[in-house]
Amino acid sequence: MSAPDVFAPARLGPVTLRNRTVKAATFEGRTPEGLVTDGLIDYHLAVARGGIGLTTVAYLSVAPEGRTHREVIVVGEHSLGGLTRLTDAIHETGAAVAAQVGHAGPVANGRSNGVKAIAASSMPSPLSMQMVKAATEADLTRVTKAYVAAARTLVRAGFDVLELHMAHSYLISSFLAPGLNRRKDGWAGSLENRARLGRQVARAVRDEVGDEVAVTAKVSLSDGFKGGVTTADGLAFAQLLEQDGTVDALQMSGGSSLMNPMYLFRGGAPVKEFAASMPLPVRLGMRTPVGRSFMKTYPFEEAYFRDKALQFRAGLSLPLMLLGGINRRDTMEQAMADGFDFVAMGRAVLREPDLVNRLQSERVESGVCIHCNRCMPTIYSGTRCPIIDLELAAHRDPLPQI
Incomplete structure (x- = not known):
């Protein structure tokens, strides 16, 4: 059997996408009041008009303490109108739109949010210089209900896909990681116990939305730090989600927003620029032992998660989205030949x-992103490619002489 055409229409649960390309969730930095703006809509319209099959809005929180920082949208009646305006605009282009929905857990900046963060276990936060609280049973019940309420609101807003964030040391991921989950109750210990929250949330959301929309999950191939989710644990967790029948596909990611973000990004590590973009408490936090090891360096290579992702492909029947350094048409075609169902891109389409559109028309063979990661420090001021800014500046007409 020949591999599917990455540029042909494909089914994702109950949704038909115009092709198998996905704009991966990346912070947009365009919601200063925690509400949809014209700038956020334009950001997604650019990639939607550019040919992407599915664009993903990130990051949408289910609760105030689940925001990474105060500018993040909390899903609710107050944000419904703007989210509906966004989905309507995307649908006019022929693209579909996903909502990345979750709870940041220990990755939340409690000082910025004005409410303390929660996680599987208590821990100091280099982001807020506060202690993160261990989630109580009441917290976990409340958060699960908040996922359900958010899912219903997002369906009302017109989203085609709900992406449940279960990676990067966010709340669900903090329960999965034994180094972050030091509890002594039924939410810790065995993989089955550590997976309870993720499975509970996925089941609750699926029961709420049925087949009205597709439900996917972002899961970890490896967290990239000692005590994080390993590839074996990540695959076992994915197999439990498949067994439960609660998700239509999995997007495979890696790294930890709290402990090792560069494991996800690879390439240049703009440490000084990133620190300079952060508020004072975060800059102080980056001087702690955890903070100093925050941005390690990993060389970039095309499709750098492929080998680990192939282990997931061999162990799962679910549709899978390959993520990580996809910039070339031949890489996308290889992903299809490998048995992956979709390809997800972030920096390549930010650049x-x-x-x-250009890859599909065969005008180019690859993108021009150099993976310098200088886009990372812009996530709080409007995520963008600084290289484009430099190129635009270089080509501006000189000021007239007076």
Whole structure:
């Protein structure tokens, strides 16, 4: 059997996408009041008009303490109108739109949010210089109900796909990681116990939305730090989700927003620029032992998660989205040949929003992103490619002489 055409329509649960390309969730930095703005809509319109099959809005929190920082949208009646305006605009382009929905857990900045963060276990936060609280049973019940309420609101807003964030040391991921989950109750210990929250949330959301929308989960191939989710644990967790029948596909990611973000990004590590973009408490936090090891360096290579992802492909029947350094048409075609169902791109389409159209028309073989990661420090001020800014500046007409 021949591999599917990455640029042909494909089914994702109950949704038909115009092709198998996905704009991965990346912070947009365009919601200063925690509400949808024209700038956020334009950000997604650029990649939607550029040919992407599915664009993902990130990151949408289910609760105030689940925001990474105070500018993040909390899903609710107050944000419904703007979210509906966004989905309507995307649908006019022919693209579908996903909502990345979750709870940041220990990755939340409690000082910025004005409410303390929660996690599997208590721990100091280099982000807020506060202690993160261990979630109580009441917290976990409340958060699960908040996922359900958010899911219903997002369906009302017109989203086609709900992506449940279960990676990067966010709340669900903090329960999965034995180094972050030091509890002594039924939410810790065995993989089955550590997986309870993720499975509970996925089941509750699926029961709420049925087949009205597709439900996917972002899961970890490896967290990239000692005590984090390993590839074996990540696969075992994915197999439990498949067994439960609660998700339509999995997007495979890696790294930890709290402990090792560069494991996800690879390439240049703009430490000074990133620190300079952060508020004072965070800059102080980056001087702690955890903070100093925050941005390690990993060389970039095309499709750098492929080998680990192939282990997931061999152990699962679920549709899978390959993520991580996908910039070339031949890489996308290889992903299809490997048995992956979708390819997800982040930096490549941030650099060139029309890359999918250009690859499909065979005008180019690859994108031009150099993976310097200088886009990372812009996530709080409007995520963008600084290289584009430099190129635009270089080509501006000189000021007239007076």
